[in-house]
Amino acid sequence: MxxxxxxxxxxxxxxxxxxxxxxxxxxxxxxxxxxxxxxxxxxxxNNKPVAIEKKQIDISRLHPLINRTILRSYQQGYDELKLVFDRPELIQNAQRVVNELIGFESVEQGKNYCILRDIAGSSAEEFENIYRRIFLLLKSMANDSYDWFGQENYDNLKSIAFRDIDVNKFCNFCLRHLNKKGYKDYTKTSTIFFVIQRLEEIGDGYKELINQIAENKIEPDKDLLNIYKKTAQLLNLCYEFSFQHRRQKAVEISKTYDEIKLNITAGLRNTESQQNTHCMSIIKSLVDKIILVQGSQLAFIEDI
The missing domain is CATH 2.10.260 (Pemi-like Protein 1; Chain: D)
Known part of the structure; x- marks a missing residue:
């Protein structure tokens, strides 16, 4: 303009x-x-409240895109969603995704419609807290699953996968905030948006990895445990770098990433277990997503 x-x-x-x-x-x-x-x-x-943005969605013939359409409309920044349906079971099936919309509540329901409205709003301070919380949740998934995997406690291990629900919920909230209000430093909005999308994928990756190990009761071996631990360390380094963009930390992340990739290559060559091969392939995808969190923020380094 x-x-x-x-x-x-x-x-x-x-x-x-x-x-x-x-x-x-x-x-x-x-x-x-x-x-x-x-x-x-x-x-x-300006400090004036924005007019409420509304959207009506007819979910009657939207299957199997109902949940994704509701979620994307939330992320886009709409304040009120009117869901119209011809069968009550449709809104019942959509309840799972509705429960993931932070700040949204059902404020009105009729025979063939339901109105969801943002009753909480968001602030820059709240965004920062939840943005950090995403990293902390992912770190807990990585560290706790490593501990339970090493102890072969598969029941506790599987329970950790459910933390991905909160990761998704917090990521959706942050994407919504960025679409509505942008980041506090507007020049970084698109980068932070990209980072949050990768964090959501990292949560999905850990969920897949944890379920793969727990459901198949995969026995930990030295190579796999070492790679698992190194990946958790890489995630922690990226967390620290994301809130304090220092050159030394960025270099350490790259070296750790290269080491993990070499370990995965060696592990794939040495293992005869198909299940271990599958786990290492999932971890390989994980570390590639984690390094994108660092790579997208390299321009933010303050001491170069």
């Missing part, structure tokens, strides 16, 4: 505000707005 700069008086330069933005936030003459200069950019914000 381009605007012409207009000179008023001897030294004052003005530019008009976009009409869609002023209408959306009901900006009136005399209102105060906040302006922040970031290099070449000038960021304009």
């Amino acid at each position: 381009k605007r012409k700069v207009v000179k008023q008086g001897a030294a004052t330069l003005t530019v008009s505000l976009p009409t869609l933005w002023t209408k959306k936030y009901n900006i009136q003459p005399g209102d105060e707005i906040e302006m922040e200069v970031q290099d070449k950019a000038v960021i304009i914000t």
Whole structure:
């Protein structure tokens, strides 16, 4: 969007505000707005509440895309979703994904519709807390599953896979916040969005790995346990780097990644177990996603 700069008086330069933005936030003459200069950019914000964005979804003939459509509409930033259906069992089947929408509650239900509404909202501070919480949940999945795997406690191991439900829930919340409000440093919004998508995939990867081990009662061997432990260390390093972008940490991550890849290659060559081969293949996919978390943030390094 381009605007012409207009000179008023001897030294004052003005530019008009976009009409869609002023209408959306009901900006009136005399209102105060906040302006922040970031290099070449000038960021304009206001404290007025945004008008509620609504969407109606007819889920009657949307199977098998019902849950994904509801989830993507939530992530996109809609504040109210009206779900219309011709069979009550459809909304019952969709309840699982509805339970994953942080801040959304069912506020009205009729014979053939249900209205979900955001009753909580979100703030930059809340986003930061939940963003960090995603990393901590993933770290707990990695570290605790390693411990139970080493002890061959398959019941406790399998229970850890359910933590991925909270990982998904928190990732969905953060993606929604970024779509509605952006990141606190708007120039980093697309990168943080990418990181959160990878974190969600890492949670899915650990869930698959844990279930594979627990369901097949795979016995831990030295090579597999070592790779498992190193992968958890790589994830922890990426967590630290994501909240303090230091050159030394980035280099350490890359070296750890290279070491794990060499260990996986050697492990695949040495093992005769098909199940161990499958586990190492899942871990290989995991570490490739973890390194993307680091790689996407290299431009943020502060001490180079």
